[in-house]
Amino acid sequence: MQINISPQLQAIIRKRCQDTGHTPEEIVAIALRGYLEIDEETLFQTSTIGALVEGVYRGDLTIAELKNYGDFGLGTFNDLDGEMVVLDGQVWQLRSDGQAYPVADEVKTPFATVTFWQADWMATLAQPLNYEELQRYLDTLLPSDNIFYAIKISGQFRHVRTRTIERQDQPTRLVEAAARQPVHEFQSVQGDLIGFWTPSYMKTVNVPGYHFHFLSADRQRGGHVLDVCIERVDIGIDDTPRLRVALPETQEFLAANLTRDTQQELHQAEK
Ligand SMILES: [Zn+2]
Numbered sequence: 001m002q003i004n005i006s007p008q009l010q011a012i013i014r015k016r017c018q019d020t021g022h023t024p025e026e027i028v029a030i031a032l033r034g035y036l037e038i039d040e041e042t043l044f045q046t047s048t049i050g051a052l053v054e055g056v057y058r059g060d061l062t063i064a065e066l067k068n069y070g071d072f073g074l075g076t077f078n079d080l081d082g083e084m085v086v087l088d089g090q091v092w093q094l095r096s097d098g099q100a101y102p103v104a105d106e107v108k109t110p111f112a113t114v115t116f117w118q119a120d121w122m123a124t125l126a127q128p129l130n131y132e133e134l135q136r137y138l139d140t141l142l143p144s145d146n147i148f149y150a151i152k153i154s155g156q157f158r159h160v161r162t163r164t165i166e167r168q169d170q171p172t173r174l175v176e177a178a179a180r181q182p183v184h185e186f187q188s189v190q191g192d193l194i195g196f197w198t199p200s201y202m203k204t205v206n207v208p209g210y211h212f213h214f215l216s217a218d219r220q221r222g223g224h225v226l227d228v229c230i231e232r233v234d235i236g237i238d239d240t241p242r243l244r245v246a247l248p249e250t251q252e253f254l255a256a257n258l259t260r261d262t263q264q265e266l267h268q269a270e271k
Contacts, residue, residue: 005028013027013028021122026118030118033116038116039116039242040115040116040118041115041239041240041241041242042069042115042240042242042243042244043113043114043115043148043150043196043240043242043243043244044066044069044070044113044114044115044244044245044246045075045111045112045113045114045205045206045243045244045245045246046059046061046066046075046109046110046111046112046245046246046247046248047059047110047111047246047247047248047253048111048204048205048206048245048247048258049111049203049204049205049206049207049266050204050205050258050262050266051110051111051248051253051256051258052076052110052111052174053173053174053175053262053265053266053269054173054174054256054257054258054260054262055171055172055173055174055256056110056248056250056252056253056256057076057078057079057080057110057168057252058078058079058108058110058248058250058252059078059108059109059110059111059248059250059253060108060248060249060250061108061109061112061246061248062105062106062107062108062109063091063103063104063105063106063107063108063109064105064106066086066091066109066112066114067086067089067091067105067114069114069115069244070086070114070115070116070117071086071087071088071089071114071116071117072086072087072088072114072115072116072117072150072152072194072238073085073086073112073113073114073115073150073194073196074086074112074113074194074195074196074211074212074213075109075111075112075113075114076109076110076111076112076165077093077103077107077108077109077110078107078108078109078110079167079168079169080110080165080166080167080168080174080177081093081095081166081167082094082095082096082164082165082166082167083162083164083165083213083222083223083224084103084109084112084213085100085194085213085215085222086112086114086194087192087194087215088117090102091103092215092219092222093107094162094164094213094215094221094222094223094224095164096164096165096166096167096181096182097164097182098162098164098182098184098221098222098223099220099221100215100216100219100220100221100222110248113196113206115150115238115240117150117152117236117238118238119152119236119237119238120237120238120239121141121236121237122234122235122236122237123141123234123235123237124232124233124234124235125137125230125232125233125234125235126232128158128229128230128231129229129230130227130228130229131225131226131227131228131229134153134228134230135209135210138151138197138210138235141235141237142197142237145199145200146199146201147199147239147240147241148196148197148198148199148202148206148240148241148243149196149197149237149238149239149240150195150196150237150238150240151193151195151196151197151210151212151235151236151237151238152192152193152194152195152235152236152238153192153193153195153212153230153233153234153235153236154191154192154193154233154234154236155190155230155231155232155233155234156188156189156190156230156231156232156233157186157188157189157190157191157214157228157229157230157231157233158187158188158229158230158231159185159186159187159188159189159227159228159229160185160186160189160191160214160225160227160228161183161184161185161186161225161226161227161228162183162184162186162213162214162222162223162224162225162226163178163181163182163183163184163223163224163226164181164182164184164223164224165177165178165181165224166180166181166182173265174265174266174269175265175268175269177269178268178269178270183226184221184223186214186216186221188231189216189217189221190216190217190218191214191215191216191217191221191222192214192215192217193212193213193214193225193228194212194213194214194215195210195211195212195213195225196210196211196240197209197210198211202243203263203266204258204262205243205245207266207270211270212224212225212228213225214228224270226271
């Protein structure tokens with residue numbers, strides 16, 4: 001879609017770009033989302049992390065539907081077929097070969113979390129930090145432990161270690177599937193960490209704490225982040241105080257026993 005914008009409006013957009021650091025595309029997207037009453041401050045997710053841990057790997061939400069609720073996020077695909085990244089409105093499937101693939105709209109997801117990205121504030125970090133140190137630094141940026149934050153970390157990484165779960169054709173628990181996960185190492189790579197902070201009291205709903213997926217800048221490689229060492233990155237943080245959950249109406253979800261405490265298995269599978 002190509003749209004003509006009047007010189008007067010273009011001048012206002014350019015001024016706003018200077019003031020905010022946003023690109024013209026971002027300013028137009030922000031303005032349109034406001035006019036169209038699209039809620040940017042809501043985290044949308046399908047199913048729960050508790051159900052995924054119990055092995056509910058089939059959902060009924062398509063990628064086309066998911067895109068209506070956000071342009072930024074992460075998740076997985078039916079039968080646990082790799083890791084999902086949603087970035088700039090595009091959905092990528094990071095498969096067990098460590099490569100990234102575009103995803104067809106009719107593909108379904110059993111678990112995904114998205115929001116409309118709009119950084120509420122930015123920081124730049126130009127010192128080598130490992131994953132633990134990066135998380136401690138992020139702790140100092142987040143004003144509260146009690147709401148969701150979408151977090152994007154873009155730039156140069158010394159290394160990134162990821163896993164990408166393999167498609168599961170037999171019923172398994174997440175912890176068993178994750179135990180066989182292929183691990184990939186990327187050295188000296190440009191890219192983005194796409195992720196969220198989830199409050200610990202939400203631990204049956206989403207992954208508590210930080211959860212990131214990596215996508216390389218050339219959009220060719222990535223996975224669920226196990227470890228990183230950053231070199232020089234820009235960090236964007238998007239406060240997300242509202243949550244909307246769409247629970248699947250599949251037989252698998254409806255019949256699942258979701259009363260057990262799965263924290264130990266979740267920690268083992270995700271960290
Ligand atoms: Zn993940």
